[in-house]
Amino acid sequence: MNPRIFSFLFLFVSLLVAAEETRSLRIMTYNIHHAEGVDGKVDYERIAAIIRKADPHIVALQEVDRETSRTQQVDQAKRLADLLNYQVVFGKALNFQGGAYGLAIMARGNIHSKCTFALPYRIGQEPRIVLEAKIELGDDWPLIQLFNAHLCHLSAETRLEQVQRMIQIIPKYTENLTLLAGDFNARPQTAPMDLLWKQGWNDCLETHDGIDYLLSSPGAKVQLKSSRIIQAPSASDHNPVFAELILNEDFK
Template identity: 35%
Template sequence: MLRHWQLHGTIPLPGLISVKFLIAAVFVVLVGGAAQANEPNQSIIRVLTYNIHHGEGTDGNVDLQRIADVIRRANPDFVALQEVDRNTQRTGGIDQTKQLAELTGMHGYFFRQIDFAGGEYGQAILTKSDLIERQQFMLPGEPEREQRLLARALFTVGGKQLWFATTHLHHADNDIREGQVAALNALFPKIDPMKQPAIVCGDFNAVPESQAMKTIAGAWTISGAEKNLPTFPAVKPTRQIDYVIVRGANEMRVISTTVLAEPLASDHCPLMVEIAITP
């Protein structure tokens, strides 16, 4: 059951409809207490990134309904999920992406990282939009252990094509993680951010002051970078390791960034970001 929501540094927009087209000439929103005006005909999307720990909560129980409840309550247009099982023995042979898609009423796309426990383990994207194409790329690391990847899919939002991606960077080795960040950046230069802006979400396993995040900040806009947004551990989070980053500053503007306090469903808190896209 969904716990109370906790806000870190920003004010969410109550009652916001997903991919909402603004027909008024001026629409005022609050970003960290400062009022800003949107341009007419912008689209607003809600993006959620969530490391779901294969559905295992902080009570040790695997319960996808709790994860689905968190997602439904947040009402996102796009969801990036990390640590997702598919038909593994440890989670009862369930295709977790398929089940979460059914429970949330969204489309679900699974991206395999490794074979694991009689099934597969990786990441997933949930969305309300129709898929144009999907791609996945293995990142440098330790192939004999958990191979890391970046998975992205192309969608049309507000008349514009948008790349939405999920990733999960190395948890322990700084050099490997920085190499993965370099590979992440290298995957996007050929994409024109004016024509196809990009959003990358995930568990970066790096705190804001790390070299990995400084490298990302040189090429991307980090949502809520000026705020204190701890996402881990889920019970009394003390540090941020989950992020939403955007590329295509002329096309996208971050409106709000919010940590959703859910201490039970996973060992991470989900991070919600609202983004305005100019057609």
């Protein structure tokens, strides 16, 4: 064989192999409004179908009921995880109607730890938390450290205080892949978000004027491959946000 042709074929095959080995992480955040759609119906399969179609590795959920009377004592995080074959952890923000209300994180891989952190709030406001999960997707993946938050909707001042507390909680530089997701109830140009931008957090949505976010930490060795707001207006009062991130080769 002509040496030049051989060299070209070798390079071509090498590029194909490298492309196959590229690790891309699919992640979603979704405020599910306790699975109640704008039509007033609580429908778990409707929520699950939206998630299933996007096929994320990891999902951050907000406004999740656990065994409350308004949703017939269903453990919503477990119900959705069972429908989608995910592992799941739940973090309680408050007691509600005989059960609990809070956040959840679902993942394809192993969730080997979780922790909840209280955020500041005032009398008359809902208690708020950050839910942290450490996730292993497989041997070829770094440990993923995901923080899921749902910030106050009543007060910009409280939201700013909650972001200040999150900055204290969440490490910016770590060997893990650190991500922050959730419903922040704040537009990108407002003071709470400006504080995160100044800290070096990166928005995973290329164009953004909403209040639901997927952020990568300043130390995250990732590149944005694609992102979108998934149009699903009937299933909840929020649309899910989805992003696909490419992990750099040196991210072990």
